[in-house]
Amino acid sequence: MYDARMELFDCAVGQRVRYKENGQPATIKQLWRAQGQIELEFANGQRLRVAPRLVEPLDDAVGVRKPKRPCPQCGADMGDAARCPTCGFEYRQAKTKRAPVWLWVLVILIVIGALVAWKFLGAR
Numbered sequence: 163m164y165d166a167r168m169e170l171f172d173c174a175v176g177q178r179v180r181y182k183e184n185g186q187p188a189t190i191k192q193l194w195r196a197q198g199q200i201e202l203e204f205a206n207g208q209r210l211r212v213a214p215r216l217v218e219p220l221d222d223a224v225g226v227r228k229p230k231r232p233c234p235q236c237g238a239d240m241g242d243a244a245r246c247p248t249c250g251f252e253y254r255q256a257k258t259k260r261a262p263v264w265l266w267v268l269v270i271l272i273v274i275g276a277l278v279a280w281k282f283l284g285a286r
């Protein structure tokens with residue numbers, strides 16, 4: 163999970179944040195530098211002065227801060243994803259041949275089997 167600790171100098175008036183105590187999004191309305199506090203306004207109009215470490219940045223527009231990287235195959239914006247959301251092009255898998263699905267299923271079954279056996283033997 164995202165757990166950025168904000169300091170007063172990270173905060174700006176008008177910035178959108180999430181108040182960690184109740185999980186509610188809020189807008190920073192004022193900075194109280196002398197007190198080391200920020201004043202939040204919630205969607206219901208309630209205002210609260212809190213320490214900056216009690217909030218975390220809220221990305222209203224998803225992807226705005228992500229670096230833009232066009233897909234070499236179709237040109238769609240891939241952000242920082244390894245797989246293109248539009249055409250399915252994958253950077254890491256492009257050169258190497260993909261392992262067949264049955265192999266993954268086999269590996270998962272072996273792992274689950276080992277865990278079950280370990281639990282069963284450990285319970286005795």
Ligand SMILES: [Zn+2]
Nearest residue numbers: 233236246249
């Ligand atoms: Zn693509």
